Amino acid sequence: MAVRSAKELRVYQLAYDLAMEIFEASKGFPVEERFALTSQIRRSSRSVSMNLREAWSKRRYEAHFVSKLTDCDGENGETETSLDFALDCGYISADQHSDLIATNHEIGRLLGSMLNNPKQWLLSPAT
Numbered sequence: 001m002a003v004r005s006a007k008e009l010r011v012y013q014l015a016y017d018l019a020m021e022i023f024e025a026s027k028g029f030p031v032e033e034r035f036a037l038t039s040q041i042r043r044s045s046r047s048v049s050m051n052l053r054e055a056w057s058k059r060r061y062e063a064h065f066v067s068k069l070t071d072c073d074g075e076n077g078e079t080e081t082s083l084d085f086a087l088d089c090g091y092i093s094a095d096q097h098s099d100l101i102a103t104n105h106e107i108g109r110l111l112g113s114m115l116n117n118p119k120q121w122l123l124s125p126a127t
Contacts, residue, residue, distance in 0.1 A: 006056035011110035015048040015076070018103045022079070025100070029091045037089070041082035047075040048107060059123045066118050073111045080104050 006012050022045045029038045055068030080101065087097040114121060 006053045009052065009056075011107055011114070012049055012052045014103055014107050014110070015045075015052060015072075018079075018100065018107065019045040019049060021100060021103075022083075025086070025092055025096060029086070033089075033091070037082060037085055037091070041079060041086065044075045044078040044082060048072050048079065051075060059121055060125075062118055062122055065122060066115060069111060069115050069118070073108065073115065076104060076108050076111060080108075 003009060019042075022041055026038045026041055051068050051072040055065050055072065058064035058068055083092070083097055083100050083104065086092045087094065092100070
């Protein structure tokens, strides 16, 4: 059965779930981080699934699709760096970090697969 919505993609589901897990974890960050790390990690993690939805709507044009997937990959990398900061600042435990990073890396792997083979996701001209 063909995927009809970005929400059906495993990478979308993982990205959305990761953003929600980060939201919950970041509730415990210090108040002085509200406009720095808390805001940044929430925005970058949410941006992955949001950009996936945008990429999905641009599947008629390979260059646009790949560009949005590249944005997803960049935001995913930014999220990883923020998770490293959260660990090193003592805002999340090593176990939390490990779990979140594992999901982050799986998202990166899936995005990389899509970037390496975008044609399978594109709409045909008649669609």
